[in-house]
Amino acid sequence: YMWIPYQDVVVVVTNDPEDENSSNIVEESKKGKQDIDASKPLKELLKELSKHTTTPLTDDSLKGIGFGELRDKLLAFDALDGDHVTKVNESEALFWKQSEGYQIKPSDQLLQFDCGGQQWVFEVCFPTGNYEENSGH
16 A cells, blocks of 8 residues: 555555456456556646756656656655645656556566655555465455
8 A cells, every 4th residue: 555645545556366357357457548648647747847947848858757756856846845745746646546457467577666766665564364374355
């Protein structure tokens, strides 16, 4: 779970075993999303914030930049201003909403997703069962 401060949003990332319905679920989650650039809200805010700088950012200058780096660039404008962080987090919430769906990949690839660049993280792990005594939770 990733809570986004100043937003009523919690991002949930799960890693579930693949079963006979997995491929159908993945295909269904892709419908209507082929042309969506999930990072667009972050890029638009970056372009807006950089308008009055010596090097305004453009679509071309932002090509190939991943979510974490975009978020870091946004926060660099004024990371200690709560109103600014709220705007950045609003863009991040839109990014995650537009990124939602399902995919099938090896777990080592899924566990290494780009969750937001440099930030303070408090991670907690705890046992939830095992294969022999799986409660389904």
